[in-house]
Amino acid sequence: xxxxxxxxxxxxxxxxxxxxxxxxxxxxxxxxxxxxxxxxxxxxxxxxxxxxxxxxxxxxxxxxxxxxxxxxxxxxxxxxxxxxxxxxxxxxxxxxxxxxxxxxxxxxxxxxxxxxxxxxxxxxxxxxxxxxxxxxxxxxxxxxxxxxxxxxxxxxxxxxxxxxxxxxxxxxxxxxxxxxxxxxxxxxxxxxxxxxxxxxxxxxxxxxxxxxxxxxxxxxxxxxxxxxxxxxxxxxxxxxxxxxxxxxxxxxxxxxxxxxxxxxxxxxxxxxxxxxxxxxxxxxxxxxxxxxxxxxxxxxxxxxxxxxxxxxxxxxxxxxxxxxxxxxxxxxxxxxxxxxx
Amino acid sequence: xxxxxxxxxxxxxxxxxxxxxxxxxxxxxxxxxxxxxxxxxxxxxxxxxxxxxxxxxxxxxxxxxxxxxxxxxxxxxxxxxxxxxxxxxxxxxxxxxxxxxxxxxxxxxxxxxxxxxxxxxxxxxxxxxxxxxxxxxxxxxxxxxxxxxxxxxxxxxxxxxxxxxxxxxxxxxxxxxxxxxxxxxxxxxxxxxxxxxxxxxxxxxxxxxxxxxxxxxxxxxxxxxxxxxxxxxxxxxxxxxxxxxxxxxxxxxxxxxxxxxxxxxxxxxxxxxxxxxxxxxxxxxxxxxxxxxxxxxxxxxxxxxxxxxxxxxxxxxxxxxxxxxxxxxxxxxxxxxxxxxxxxxxxxxxxxxxxxxxxxxxxxxxxxxxxxxxxxxxxxxxxxxxxxxxxxxxxxxxxxxxxxxxxxxxxxxxxxxxxxxxxxxxxxxxxxxxxxxxxxxxxxxxxxxxxxxxxxxxxxxxxxxxxxxxxxxxxxxxxxxxxxxxxxxxxxxxxxxxxxxxxxxx
Numbered sequence: 001x002x003x004x005x006x007x008x009x010x011x012x013x014x015x016x017x018x019x020x021x022x023x024x025x026x027x028x029x030x031x032x033x034x035x036x037x038x039x040x041x042x043x044x045x046x047x048x049x050x051x052x053x054x055x056x057x058x059x060x061x062x063x064x065x066x067x068x069x070x071x072x073x074x075x076x077x078x079x080x081x082x083x084x085x086x087x088x089x090x091x092x093x094x095x096x097x098x099x100x101x102x103x104x105x106x107x108x109x110x111x112x113x114x115x116x117x118x119x120x121x122x123x124x125x126x127x128x129x130x131x132x133x134x135x136x137x138x139x140x141x142x143x144x145x146x147x148x149x150x151x152x153x154x155x156x157x158x159x160x161x162x163x164x165x166x167x168x169x170x171x172x173x174x175x176x177x178x179x180x181x182x183x184x185x186x187x188x189x190x191x192x193x194x195x196x197x198x199x200x201x202x203x204x205x206x207x208x209x210x211x212x213x214x215x216x217x218x219x220x221x222x223x224x225x226x227x228x229x230x231x232x233x234x235x236x237x238x239x240x241x242x243x244x245x246x247x248x249x250x251x252x253x254x255x256x257x258x259x260x261x262x263x264x265x266x267x268x269x270x271x272x273x274x275x276x277x278x279x280x281x282x283x284x285x286x287x288x289x290x291x292x293x294x295x296x297x298x299x300x301x302x303x304x305x306x307x308x309x310x311x312x313x314x315x316x317x318x319x320x321x322x323x324x325x326x327x328x329x330x331x332x333x334x335x336x337x338x339x340x341x
Numbered sequence: 342x343x344x345x346x347x348x349x350x351x352x353x354x355x356x357x358x359x360x361x362x363x364x365x366x367x368x369x370x371x372x373x374x375x376x377x378x379x380x381x382x383x384x385x386x387x388x389x390x391x392x393x394x395x396x397x398x399x400x401x402x403x404x405x406x407x408x409x410x411x412x413x414x415x416x417x418x419x420x421x422x423x424x425x426x427x428x429x430x431x432x433x434x435x436x437x438x439x440x441x442x443x444x445x446x447x448x449x450x451x452x453x454x455x456x457x458x459x460x461x462x463x464x465x466x467x468x469x470x471x472x473x474x475x476x477x478x479x480x481x482x483x484x485x486x487x488x489x490x491x492x493x494x495x496x497x498x499x500x501x502x503x504x505x506x507x508x509x510x511x512x513x514x515x516x517x518x519x520x521x522x523x524x525x526x527x528x529x530x531x532x533x534x535x536x537x538x539x540x541x542x543x544x545x546x547x548x549x550x551x552x553x554x555x556x557x558x559x560x561x562x563x564x565x566x567x568x569x570x571x572x573x574x575x576x577x578x579x580x581x582x583x584x585x586x587x588x589x590x591x592x593x594x595x596x597x598x599x600x601x602x603x604x605x606x607x608x609x610x611x612x613x614x615x616x617x618x619x620x621x622x623x624x625x626x627x628x629x630x631x632x633x634x635x636x637x638x639x640x641x642x643x644x645x646x647x648x649x650x651x652x653x654x655x656x657x658x659x660x661x662x663x664x665x666x667x668x669x670x671x672x673x674x675x676x677x678x679x680x681x682x683x684x685x686x687x688x689x690x691x692x693x694x695x696x697x698x699x700x701x702x703x704x705x706x707x708x709x710x711x712x713x714x715x716x717x718x719x720x721x722x723x724x725x726x727x728x729x730x731x732x733x734x735x736x737x738x739x740x741x742x743x744x745x746x747x748x749x750x751x752x753x754x755x756x757x758x759x760x761x762x763x764x765x766x767x768x769x770x771x772x773x774x775x776x777x778x779x780x781x782x783x784x785x786x787x788x789x790x791x792x793x794x795x796x797x798x799x800x801x802x803x804x805x806x807x808x809x810x811x812x813x814x815x816x817x818x819x820x821x822x823x824x825x826x827x828x829x830x831x832x833x834x835x836x837x838x839x840x841x842x843x844x845x846x847x
Contacts, residue, residue, distance in 0.1 A: 204453075208453040208454055208456075209452065209453060209454060210447045210449065210454055212454075213436075213440060213444070213447060213454060214444075214445075216433065216435065216436055216440070217433045217436065217440070217444050220433035220434065220435040220436060221431065221432060221433045221434070223429075223431050224431035224432050224433050224441075224444070225433070225444065225445070226395075226414075226415060227393075227395065227415045227425070227427060227431050228415070228419075228431075228444040228445035229414075229415050229416030229419050229420075229444075229445035229446065230416075230444060230445045231416070286435075287433060287435035287436070288435050341608060341640070341645065341646045341647065
């Protein structure tokens, strides 16, 4: 405490200014929250807090997936369609036995992990293809994943239409499946627990394993990684596979949370996930980013979105504010790394 | 027959039809330093990259202790006792020192990376080598010379039998060069074979046992250092005699052209209250230690730094040089220190690189560019500057460093500048090309342009300037007449403003 006081006393005007700039995005968001609370003090309630955490959960799992790809100087536009595919696969295999329009009319009740595994394998496979194309042909990830996004929508729609009732939303979920998304353990929503477990695993992978460190190295300077004997191809593909696994988990939970899935599920989720990463300081220039950054980014986005809706703000104005926040966050983030001359 | 640690036999390599290496050879004895010399573009780095498995040679063989080998990739080379410090610092600057040193071979504890072991090993390595850095420091916070030391430590840490050092001292301070040489001596005593690539003659003579020379991708010869002199080496490298390292100074300084008063910068590295004058047709050298503020001073003159005070007068008239744009309008030109990062457009062609600074001058009355004029000017530059390039459509990255530098100097000359600020104009350039650049600088001064040359090479400053300003710790320590000074006086001035608590970096 004393040290902090000493440090504060020794700071000059420029230091304070730098501190403000470094944390500007957090300050702006804090101000927005204050305004929301001033508008409606009920925002400060346990229920709202719980809702925000629950709504953040799936987003966080997805953001952590794409975050690894961003650290590799990449991006993933196919995230949304992967989530959609995972959601449709999971929902199609987990409908109530007595539901009228079953995707697989004669399918017996499956253990929950079977559809989860199917969703994970499908997403990991497609994501691995993304990684391989990027690493092998040196195609910019924007283009490689854009191709995947479009291709996957076709595959997903064909699968979606192939069910017994034809192309219609897959609802009537098995109660065990629904319970997974809406249930609680000791008062903590299941979704929040899933997100926390995934975050913890990802933290360990990023910080404590050779693969994680190689990911940062390949993202920071691929040439340096190569001449140090890192297998750049393997690392790249593996980062995409991990992302695919998380998309699979995310899609599985998302269908349960919404209670229905169709070929449009997940559309546009990639932009939310990427925006959250960027606001959380995961840099598009590669090699920089933390799990805590992804968590902060997702939470901030959800708080603002939820808060603005809570006080009844026009949804189109919400778009304007969100758009500005994304660009401002990147601008401020970049400023941190700019050296003054 | 003598048994060699490493034998390279008849290696050839072509890139898109151009033969870069033509049956080159090299024999390295254990426990010796083998200097590999040659002009830029002679093929030294390419040869080493073939050895290290980054490139695959078209023909030829490598032998390690008499056994033939061929590395698939760098990992394979490292595992078999060959490590390399690359000319370009290949580092992940966003990560820590320890992360970089153990990259590709992290120590593990179960499934996880053993951070503690990493830190411990790094510290032990640094203690052994006399490096004082905290392993958990991120590389981007280090100076270039510190980063270079980290890279050298990393190469040593592989316990390799062969260590290739490709221009390891390009940005080291004198103290650090001493440390490196001590490290090399220890390695020699452990029977390591070291291949040392450098342009710095004094270093070569001090540290190496054998010297081999390449020229234009061909092997010229090898001899023991005792049988060689600098002239002999230069002769082998350029294939002709260089009677003098510097052309005669034919420029005659005239009236005072530029008056600079009280330059101080707002941000670190600082320049403090520097004033001086420059005559028309004069070449003023700026000397100083690393971090003395030399680059910052010329950048300040060019409007590239935020100033707290400072005025520039040209022929008695006050100039507004507050931005580079305004400085260019006032007919200033700045050749930057880091050619690769701030000078060249590597994938653009010679034409683009030659004319980009002057591009507005080629507009016709509809505002469109006149290709004919651009082509003519590029041809003129290629001829005047004697730029060696297959054509003006060649990408700049495929030219040698010396030729790239000539293109950039030519680019600035097209803007018809009055004051030329040249920051390390011959860094990383081979001997033959250096002479041509010196000649160019002197010719420019003789034609009435005023020139400021920043350089870390003392002989160069004494060889081509009329006066030398010495910077010390951001301040001006003095201006000396080149005819009447020597290296000792300049060194003393360079230390003038260093306080005791700051490490002296000569």
